Amino acid sequence: MPALAPASRVADLVLPALAGDGPAYARLAEALRRTIVDGRLPQGVRLPSERDLTGPVGLSRTTVTRAYAELRTQGYLATRRGSGSVVQVPRVPGGRVDHLLTPAALDEGALDLTITAPGAPAGIADAYARAAEDLGAYLCGTGYYPSGLPVLRERIADRFTTRGLATTPDQVLVTPGALAAVAIALRALIQRRDRVLVETPTYPNAIATLEGAGARIVPHPIDHVDHDWEVDALARTVQQSGVRAAYLIPDFHNPTGALMSSAQRGDVGRVLRRHGVVPVVDESPAELALEGQPMPEPLGAHVPDAVTAGSASKSFWGGLRVGWLRVPRSRMEEMAASRLRLDLGVPVLEQLVLVHLLDRADDILLEHRARLRERRDSLLLALRAHLPDWQVRVPAGGMSLWCRLPEGSSTALAAAARHYDVALAAGPNFAAAGGLDGWIRLPFVLPPEQLEQVVPRLVLAWEDVLAGRSGGGRVDAPDRGGRQRRIIA
Missing domain, CATH: 3.90.1150.10 (Aspartate Aminotransferase, domain 1)
Structure with missing residues (x-):
């Protein structure tokens, strides 16, 4: 049965929009429609019954029934036997x-x-020149580094540790970009038809990656106005849906720009740990604090089982095509196997370029x-x-x-x-x-x-x-x- 949106939650969403002229049923229908269009009541969620919603919204059952009927006519609700009124999006x-x-x-x-993605920073040409000088030391070998160059893995591990998530180089896998890192993690964590929680809105290519892996997406709306992850709603969704994994962007979320606070990270971490949900945390925008503000600790600091993806594309230049995974030691074997099914490593020159960029980061x-x-x-x-x-x-x-x-x-x-x-x-x-x-x-x-x-x-x-x-x-x-x-x- 589809997950139920509690009547109190629905009332909180629509009450601010109920004031005004016109029939009450039309105002309620429009408030619900707008909430559905905004993604705060996502497709597939079950609305409370007409009777259960009357008290929280302060309207008669007849009014709520007419509003639901209007939404069905517009294509925003579907009535399914045994499931009640389920949200759908035309x-x-x-x-x-x-x-x-x-x-x-x-x-x-x-x-x-x-x-x-911006143009390249001023220091990238110099980083390429320095990397070219370093390249000779690697030419006598095969050039295959599926885990990444040791010197780069060390730099990436140090940055995680400095930010509050203790990491050693053997916990880092270098990948061809953050999207590849996410794909590697998902292939290791889920099987076809597994449920995965995803924020909505979210990064479109991550949705495509999840769908390509055969995942059943369970949406969790984030508040577009107040940039709030609504932890109570997240907990209900996790509990009702039985998700095995989650894809989250807590740092300057794409596309909303939302930044999950340190307190919310603790709350979200407790929810995920309690239900055994493994988060794939996309930190690609994490270095882009535009006000000089201190950043919260990585979400992985609150979820020991978290897998964290990062990239040089947003911080430096997309043309590098270098990303990484920070992996718990208990999961490194399965992540390494998943990584080898993708390719045999990132080009050595670009990895050396990123080493020099990180030294001047x-x-x-x-x-x-x-x-x-x-x-x-x-x-x-x-x-x-x-x-x-x-x-x-x-x-x-x-x-x-x-x-x-x-x-x-x-x-x-x-x-x-x-x-x-x-x-x-x-x-x-x-x-x-x-x-x-x-x-x-x-x-x-x-x-x-x-x-x-x-x-x-x-x-x-x-x-x-x-x-x-x-x-x-x-x-x-x-x-x-x-x-x-x-x-x-």
């Missing part, structure tokens, strides 16, 4: 393409906002964060001036803004924006279980001369959406000229 045409964005090839001068990251902070503030200023109805909470880190549209559809906005040479990742791409068409992610990684063009073009596209001129275009148009399709990163 299909959004073109809004979610197997979690991969595949826009047509972009013209010169187009703005690609589907990728949260404090200086490089200081400049990197300052550059991102300036671009974030510039984009926020333009949005407030020209699209003031869009709601966005200022993220304290990461690389993107997660914006709530006052009306309309981010899918339609993405289609309209293509007419102005802007590629966007619509909200449904980030939905682990449908919904989120009222949200859009806006990275602030473009160079300033390009970033200043973003909002003026979005204004034109948004005007087209409001006027019904989005043209019904699809964000998954086939590529022209045989170019490789883009993914959301």
